Amino acid sequence: MRGLEVVVVVLAAVLTMTWLARRLRWNEPVMLVAGGCLIGLIPDFRGPALPPEVVLLLFLPPLLYWESLTTSLREIRTNVRGIVLLATGLVLATAAAVASVGHALGLSWPLAFVLGAVVAPTDAIAVATVARGLPRRIRTILRAESLINDGTALTLYAVVIGVAVKGLSVTWTDTAVRFLLAYAGGAAIGCGCAAVVVALRRRLRDRSVENALGVLTPFATYLPAQVLGVSGVLAVVTCGLILSQAGPKVISAGSRVQIISFWEVSTSLLNSALFVLVGVQTPAIVSGIGSVSPGHAVITASLVSGVVIATRLLWLYSVPYLIRVIDRRPVQRTLRYGARQRFPVAWSGVRGAVSLAAALAVPTATATGQPLAGHGLLVFTAVTVILVTLVLQGTTMPAVIRWSGLHGDPDETAEERRAHRQIIAAALEALPDHARRLKTPPETADAILSELRQYAAEKAGPPDTEDTGVRAGLELRRALIGVERSALIRLRDQRSIDDIVLRRLQSLLDTEEIRIELALRAFTGRPP
Known part of the structure; x- marks a missing residue:
């Protein structure tokens, strides 16, 4: 069963699980993944249902674009240092910590770093879901982090996958240059696409053409960046942030109402469908661990999940305090949170579909045709990290927010x-x-x-x-x-x-x- 049948079944699961989660007041992503797991147990759905290119080319651009359009640029400017540290420093620290554990448990160093890059980024949509009820500033920090850290993780992923699969040699200088080019190139393409869109918006008067341009924008921004080998994620986010500032000046009221309604419905469906598809893939991934024993796979996945959570906690309760010692400016003191209020940020590192797509995109064989040892264990571990963070952190976030004493922004x-x-x-x-x-x-x-x-x-x-x-x-x-x-x-x-x-x-x-x-x-x- 494929094609149209898959679309119908997934959409039916989205509607059913969403309604059930809201009726029972349960965590929606967890319910959607659970519904997907039930579908994945059906024999006709045990094959691949989530090709990696579908997420990276169809799902990711519109979801990132809508998130960047609806976030707060002012809050990003105010908290840019903390966001950059989370979106780059924490991603690299998490990848390194996971790689160390993965190598100690039998993975080669290149494949261990691939695993680290896969599970390092938080998921923008899952984070937005669990961060409801937090003050505006914290919500913006978490959303901006999850928008940018995909670019960091996918750039690192591209470097280490070349080592693991193609046997390429990489130096620190090459890696640093690649990161700089990925960021600078992605931002430049995002700025260029935004400038073109603004110029077209000023001239368009046909509402249907305006709305078609709005739908095309994230894909037309993401694809050139990917073709040129720079960060498509950064390109889409940059374009979205620029258009969030220029849009109110160049988009008519009628077009804006229509396109907002379209994006609200479509991104909600895409977001929910991703969680269902994660669940659909899970049974096949569990059964395809390979030559590794189930016990070893569970131990590896559990330890990596713990390292992912612990690294974020350690980072949030060490790096900001070290920076406080260095930066004593009064303006920075006004932005500080206490240890209790910081915990929701440390506990909100939920992983999602991008991690799964990256794991599934890892080739099963090397460039020489030899099977890639540890591939099944890597994918199983990535899925476990996603499920653990969704269930453990996602379901407990409301209680964590209440305990922290944080409320909406007056x-x-x-x-x-x-x-x-x-x-x-x-x-x-x-x-x-x-x-x-x-x-x-x-x-x-x-x-x-x-x-x-x-x-x-x-x-x-x-x-x-x-x-x-x-x-x-x-x-x-x-x-x-x-x-x-x-x-x-x-x-x-x-x-x-x-x-x-x-x-x-x-x-x-x-x-x-x-x-x-x-x-x-x-x-x-x-x-x-």
């Missing part, structure tokens, strides 16, 4: 209220000029003025433009929405508010603008 609500008042104030200031330009009747302008004042005082919802009953009133309100949107973007660019706050208020303005557009079309007799 500053986010304050920023939203402040931005709300300021954009309405900008509209009130611009109203007389726009009313004169559009020749709006005084009684209509006064009605909108009164409603805006009530809206600014949070005593009313958005002004009901249909109550004005005249085209001039609708046009005036539409013009004022443009003023409010410009004021909102200006607050974001001044770093007075966060991208998350901008997107929330922008959504309200977009909804109101679309309602006005429909009312104007009805007024002029044109079909919507």
